Amino acid sequence: MTKFDIVCGDITEIRVTALVNAANEGLRGGSGVDGAIHQAAGPELLRECEQLGGCPTGQARMTSGYRLFADYVIHTVGPVWRGGGEGEAALLGSCYANVLSLAAKSGIRALAFPAISTGVYGFPKDRATRIAIGMCRLLAAPDSPFDSLVFCLYDEESASLYKDCLAEVL
Numbered sequence: 049m050t051k052f053d054i055v056c057g058d059i060t061e062i063r064v065t066a067l068v069n070a071a072n073e074g075l076r077g078g079s080g081v082d083g084a085i086h087q088a089a090g091p092e093l094l095r096e097c098e099q100l101g102g103c104p105t106g107q108a109r110m111t112s113g114y115r116l117f118a119d120y121v122i123h124t125v126g127p128v129w130r131g132g133g134e135g136e137a138a139l140l141g142s143c144y145a146n147v148l149s150l151a152a153k154s155g156i157r158a159l160a161f162p163a164i165s166t167g168v169y170g171f172p173k174d175r176a177t178r179i180a181i182g183m184c185r186l187l188a189a190p191d192s193p194f195d196s197l198v199f200c201l202y203d204e205e206s207a208s209l210y211k212d213c214l215a216e217v218l
């Protein structure tokens with residue numbers, strides 16, 4: 049059985065095997081959670097990212113975690129919100145699906161996710177929450193390889209959206 053947890057705070061402090069990063073297509077590091085992960089991991093992370101040749105929106109790439117507690121970082125690129133008519137919901141769903149697929153292939157059983165696309169990329173938080181929880185619940189079905197999926201929110205309002213949404217689907 050996969051355990052789902054919701055925590056409010058800085059994702060870099062979470063003790064899991066892999067942290068998920070809300071990256072940009074260039075994998076060059078950036079602001080928000082991306083900046084916090086690069087800062088905590090150290091400059092080696094950027095050097096490894098530079099070797100990967102970018103990552104298209106909706107896909108995922110894995111690196112080492114360097115100075116983080118986490119052994120790995122799985123970088124995924126969420127869609128920029130452009131009003132909802134440009135496939136944003138499907139792209140956000142594929143971020144979660146591709147992260148979980150890469151984690152499963154790599155034998156990773158414990159991951160922490162930030163709220164992908166809900167910062168500077170502007171995805172409405174309530175819709176993003178339903179996609180995040182819906183996709184993870186679907187893919188972490190009873191026979192899934194994951195022990196623990198942590199949703200790490202940076203503010204109380206987002207954390208309570210996640211708590212309400214998780215309570216609805218459990």
Ligand code: ADP
Nearest residue numbers: 058059070080081084164165166167168169202
């Ligand atoms: P995006 O470009 O995908 O929107 P952002 O980093 O701007 O990515 O924001 C994604 C979410 O991550 C936002 O809800 C933001 O509040 C949150 N966030 C920012 N810093 C951190 C952090 N250190 N730990 C966890 N979440 C964070």
